[in-house]
Amino acid sequence: MFLRRFRPMMRVEWIVLAVVAWMVAALNGPWWTASVAGREWTSPTTWSFLCATFVALVALHFALIAPLMSRRTLRPLLSVIVVASAAAAYYMRAYAVMLDPTMIRNILETDAHEAMDLLSWSMAGYVLLGSSLPLAFVWLVRIERHGWIGTILVRAGCIVAAVVVAVLAILPVNRDLTSLMRNQRELRYLITPGNFVYGLLAQSASDARNAGVPRAPVGTDARMIRIAAAGKPRVFVLVVGETARAANFSMLGYARATNPELARLDVVAFRDVRSCGTSTEVSVPCMFSPYGRADYDERRIRNSEGLLDVLARAGYAVKWIDNQSGCKGVCQGAGIVSRRICPGGECFDGLLVSELERELENLTRDTVIVLHMIGNHGPAYFKRYPQEFRRFTPACATAELRRCSREEVVNAYDNAILYTDHVVASIVGSLQRRSSSLDAAMLFLSDHGESLGEAGLYLHGLPYAIAPETQKKVPMIAWLSPQFANASGVDRACLLRKVDEPLSHDNLFHSVIGVLDVQTRVYRAERDVFEGCRVPPGSGYARSAAR
Numbered sequence: 001m002f003l004r005r006f007r008p009m010m011r012v013e014w015i016v017l018a019v020v021a022w023m024v025a026a027l028n029g030p031w032w033t034a035s036v037a038g039r040e041w042t043s044p045t046t047w048s049f050l051c052a053t054f055v056a057l058v059a060l061h062f063a064l065i066a067p068l069m070s071r072r073t074l075r076p077l078l079s080v081i082v083v084a085s086a087a088a089a090y091y092m093r094a095y096a097v098m099l100d101p102t103m104i105r106n107i108l109e110t111d112a113h114e115a116m117d118l119l120s121w122s123m124a125g126y127v128l129l130g131s132s133l134p135l136a137f138v139w140l141v142r143i144e145r146h147g148w149i150g151t152i153l154v155r156a157g158c159i160v161a162a163v164v165v166a167v168l169a170i171l172p173v174n175r176d177l178t179s180l181m182r183n184q185r186e187l188r189y190l191i192t193p194g195n196f197v198y199g200l201l202a203q204s205a206s207d208a209r210n211a212g213v214p215r216a217p218v219g220t221d222a223r224m225i226r227i228a229a230a231g232k233p234r235v236f237v238l239v240v241g242e243t244a245r246a247a248n249f250s251m252l253g254y255a256r257a258t259n260p261e262l263a264r265l266d267v268v269a270f271r272d273v274r275s276c277g278t279s280t281e282v283s284v285p286c287m288f289s290p291y292g293r294a295d296y297d298e299r300r301i302r303n304s305e306g307l308l309d310v311l312a313r314a315g316y317a318v319k320w321i322d323n324q325s326g327c328k329g330v331c332q333g334a335g336i337v338s339r340r341i342c343p344g345g346e347c348f349d350g351l352l353v354s355e356l357e358r359e360l361e362n363l364t365r366d367t368v369i370v371l372h373m374i375g376n377h378g379p380a381y382f383k384r385y386p387q388e389f390r391r392f393t394p395a396c397a398t399a400e401l402r403r404c405s406r407e408e409v410v411n412a413y414d415n416a417i418l419y420t421d422h423v424v425a426s427i428v429g430s431l432q433r434r435s436s437s438l439d440a441a442m443l444f445l446s447d448h449g450e451s452l453g454e455a456g457l458y459l460h461g462l463p464y465a466i467a468p469e470t471q472k473k474v475p476m477i478a479w480l481s482p483q484f485a486n487a488s489g490v491d492r493a494c495l496l497r498k499v500d501e502p503l504s505h506d507n508l509f510h511s512v513i514g515v516l517d518v519q520t521r522v523y524r525a526e527r528d529v530f531e532g533c534r535v536p537p538g539s540g541y542a543r544s545a546a547r
Helices: 012-026 029-035 044-068 074-095 101-109 112-118 121-140 148-183 185-190 194-210 280-287 298-302 307-314 350-361 406-432 482-488 492-496 506-515
Strands: 234-241 268-270 317-322 336-340 367-372 439-446 476-480
Touching: 012 044, 012 074, 012 121, 012 148, 029 044, 029 074, 029 185, 044 074, 044 148, 044 194, 074 121, 074 194, 101 194, 101 280, 148 185, 185 194, 194 298, 234 406, 234 506, 268 492, 280 298, 307 317, 307 336, 307 367, 307 506, 317 350, 350 367, 350 406, 406 439, 406 476, 439 482, 439 506, 476 482
Parallel strands: 234 367, 234 439, 317 336, 317 367
Antiparallel strands: 268 476, 439 476
16 A cells, blocks of 8 residues: 555556656757757747747657557557657767658668667666656556547547647747748757657658569660770779768878878879768668769669669679678679678778788689778777777777767777778779789779767768768779770879869769770760760760660
8 A cells, every 4th residue: 555655546648748748858958959049048939939849849749659558558668769769869969960760770770780889888877867767657657447448539539639739839939930940950850759750650661662662673785895905804893981081081181191001002082072971871872873862762772773783784793892781782683792791790991901802813704892891980980990000199989979079089080091091002902913914993982971070060960951061072082003094995194184073972873884884875974984084085985875
């Protein structure tokens, strides 16, 4: 009897309402901060806006969550939502990110090793502090029993009432709220738990639509126009960088010497290249697609073949070697061999060079090899390079970037760029040493950039429309052996004159198709960075079959 006094009996609806009110009030710091930015705290309109918005958000979240609850599901399901909301609040607060559907997809696709970098004692403490009170309430309170007919009627009535309350709360501040959400549409992705619930539903719906849908063929007419010396295989190595931003490459104007090894090589560094997305999950499928950002259609891109399929169909041996979380679907076609080199843990990218060496030893036919780097994957930049590359100090040695000064974060990031420079230069060295037996070329292109504390932002993945240039501007570096350049008719001096032209991931598909002498209708010369630099321009190389 004594314990029962401290365990009140409540209806499911009241329990949900109480927990939702707690989450809206306590776990939405980024939203409340952004929504009142620039307002006067002494103004009555500020407080009326806050109160009206609070009531509306509580009512709308109740209407969203209540249909999922029953006496059996209430405790476990509400507990998961509370803990997830606390974790989301910490993640948004610590790294200034937004949980839009794309970020939710990134989280779902993150492997265990990458996820571990985001876990910390600070996060555990924050989640415990933010969820302990509502969890205690959920598990201590007793749940009233009611007949199923009465439960359905009451639940339906409560949901309708919640929607009505939300509308009535919004009406007095409608002009203010509408203006805020219209001018800063991305703010909706700061509202927890609505942001990740919506994201999960959106991704589930997308996966359901795409389930079992066959990939649309691309470049079915592809064929190779072989010009290289007889009996001498051609190899093209495409290095997909991870989270390497152009702003920190000394070859592209950065003050620090982060590219000492590449700077000594005969490479072409393009200075104005933009990514298709701000995350691997978006950028990798997009950069290998013939459609790209200019014709962006996520469903079309994910459900269509891409660059590697066309190259395999044209007659190239195609191999994908991965030191990351997979190829995001671009290496799953017929004729493409893929493997991950470090499935049981985290490996430095130098292992990719060893793998390439083994491939080159046995290469007997024209081949395209894609090397997918772990690169500068954050927030644990310090894990991405061996200690001998810890040249910029003091370097942040934790994944909790807020514990480090911005200088320490940048130092760790630059050390990782320095190591990427070494790895890419080593790849070129491996190809150079086989110049007598191979016609070789290499192209390095990062998937997206990174924020390193500018304007309080860290990591990447912001919606493209509002993402800073540091998350979108990426390095692209090309190296062609003299033999490869001669066989393909590429004038390096001409390429050097194009380094300041605006380029993007959209150029990758068509540039590779072009320089590898593949003829297909999907080829577009205007997106080929090598077009105009072949001697004579375009003669015999990657001509559209439609011409």
